[in-house]
Amino acid sequence: MKHVVVLTGAGMSAESGIATFRDSGGLWEQFNVEDIATPEGFARNPKLVLDFYNARRKQSFEAKPNQGHIGLADMEKDFKVSIITQNVDDLHERAGSSSVLHLHGELSKVRSSIDPNLIYTLSSENPEIHLGDKCEKGSQLRPYIVWFGEAVPMMEKAIPIVQSADILVIIGTSLNVYPAAGLLAYVRPNIPVYLIDPNNVNTSRQGIHFIQKGASEGVVELRNLLKSN
Secondary structure, three states: OOEEEEEEOHHHHHOOOOOOOOOOOOHHHHOOHHHHOOHHHHHHOHHHHHHHHHHHHHHHHHOOOOHHHHHHHHHHHOOEEEEEEOOOOOHHHHHOOOOEEEOOEEEEEEEEOOOOOOEEEOEOOEOOOOOOOEOOOOOEEEEEEOOOOOOOOOHHHHHHHHHOOOEEEEEOOOOOOOOHHHHHHHOOOOOOEEEEOOOOOOOOOOOEEEEOOOHHHHHHHHHHHHHHO
């Protein structure tokens, strides 16, 4: 069974109503990155940061997987499918995908601000954390999100997954965000690469098969292409 590795970004969840960050009208036009996505911002104004992620978490819990998520999960009938996502929502899991690696953390979880190994899962019934909510070691809880300036520990797990790919699929990511974009360097030579995105994506890599559609339509076309090959 061939191993399909799928790298997904914000465009994967856009059809589910999850706000993107970099597109026109995205969250980075509404919020200052340094205020809500850095350790320094959290130190300056933790309430602002907690409120921002409480709102994102509520939106994520209310969202539903789109046909792109569902189509990728259904591909497990014919392939071994590993998903490496830059997204922090859990829509891949809720669609039924069995192997999902989150590079940038998970909205549904929070962690200790002094011990990154103390991680707790929230629910849709209790989706918020506030100032004064502490871990068992007495430190303030913070979002389980990799902020700018922080290491991306899951990269070490992502690299061997990409190296083992027989087919690589990229969906809804600009390939401009490092270190995630650097994963392309680990794809074995001559491995077919498909890129699904309704926008033009500039990349120096040669031989990419572009599918210029949104996630849902693009996954349908991808599956048809893989069946014909």
